[in-house]
Amino acid sequence: MARKTIGFVPLIWICPSCDTQNPGPIKTCTSCGAPQPTDIQFLQVDEERFNFIKDEALIRMAQTGPDIHCPYCGTRNPATAKLCSNCGGDLSLGGKARQVGQRVKTVSEAEKSEAAPRVTTPEPKKGLSRGAILFGIIAILACLAGAIALMMMLFRTDEITATVTDVAWERSVNIEAYTTVTDQDWWDEIPGGADIRSCKSTYRYTTDQPQANATEVCGEAYVEDTGTGVGEVVQECVYDVYDDYCDYTYLGWVIVDAITETGSDVYPSWPYVALEGDQREGERTEKYQIRFSGDGERYIYTTSDAQLFQMASPGSRWILEVNSLGGVQSIEPYN
Numbered sequence: 001m002a003r004k005t006i007g008f009v010p011l012i013w014i015c016p017s018c019d020t021q022n023p024g025p026i027k028t029c030t031s032c033g034a035p036q037p038t039d040i041q042f043l044q045v046d047e048e049r050f051n052f053i054k055d056e057a058l059i060r061m062a063q064t065g066p067d068i069h070c071p072y073c074g075t076r077n078p079a080t081a082k083l084c085s086n087c088g089g090d091l092s093l094g095g096k097a098r099q100v101g102q103r104v105k106t107v108s109e110a111e112k113s114e115a116a117p118r119v120t121t122p123e124p125k126k127g128l129s130r131g132a133i134l135f136g137i138i139a140i141l142a143c144l145a146g147a148i149a150l151m152m153m154l155f156r157t158d159e160i161t162a163t164v165t166d167v168a169w170e171r172s173v174n175i176e177a178y179t180t181v182t183d184q185d186w187w188d189e190i191p192g193g194a195d196i197r198s199c200k201s202t203y204r205y206t207t208d209q210p211q212a213n214a215t216e217v218c219g220e221a222y223v224e225d226t227g228t229g230v231g232e233v234v235q236e237c238v239y240d241v242y243d244d245y246c247d248y249t250y251l252g253w254v255i256v257d258a259i260t261e262t263g264s265d266v267y268p269s270w271p272y273v274a275l276e277g278d279q280r281e282g283e284r285t286e287k288y289q290i291r292f293s294g295d296g297e298r299y300i301y302t303t304s305d306a307q308l309f310q311m312a313s314p315g316s317r318w319i320l321e322v323n324s325l326g327g328v329q330s331i332e333p334y335n
């Protein structure tokens, strides 16, 4: 969030001795002459709107820093003063600067909080009971034991002698063509040489810092104490940045087709590929499946190893590594 100053407004303080409302910059009560105590906060008079100060000198005063209370007589003095205007005491020896940055209350808010008695609700007891903790530990241990048992089942394998019943293979070749490809991206992410067709201003991200082509989104304005009797009207803002999101085209290789050959023998072959002028062969993939029967069970092994597959003639005998879920981990010919 970026903190933004909108302007400055006059504040007041209420004398605790005689209840008189005094203008913020006035340092001792206009009625009884008592100095403003350190703990008497400034208040905002006008609640509906901000009555912005135009006096440049007063604004500069508010920007020099909080007033200092004299350590001897309590009188407020400007931040720049060295000696107390009332008693001449040295302000650098124990002078107390007023609090700054807190949100200034309005007069009616201050009256309300004074009238309302402070209600303290007892905090609910935090923390878990011993029984709950023990139960949690037991539950975690049970889960761990279950996970370990499952892992052991998956990793434990049995050797089974089995016979090949049948086989299947599938080989395919992608066909690619050099053609116009359409895509979308932010203008600064588009690859060089691409042809930008059209762009639309689109929300991209939110930042704390003001930016070109950003929409400012601000919270409600409020008044902060400067410690001088003048309030600073501030707002927290963020910036929604918009940017060009574009449709573009480029020439590139694109998969346009795949030619597949399948069979149910141990002699796989690559499909015949006829290419046109602007085409080329793309990726080749091969997949083999060997089905077994052994110990009265059926097993399937899938691989991309063509050499191994070609050895798996129906009727040949193999040793299978089978896990407890019936999955075939590996195979080797039985000698």
Ligand SMILES: [Zn+2]
Pocket: 015, 016, 017, 018, 019, 020, 029, 030, 031, 032, 033, 034
């Ligand atoms: Zn007074």
Ligand SMILES: [Zn+2]
Pocket: 070, 071, 072, 073, 074, 075, 084, 085, 086, 087, 088, 089
């Ligand atoms: Zn003094």
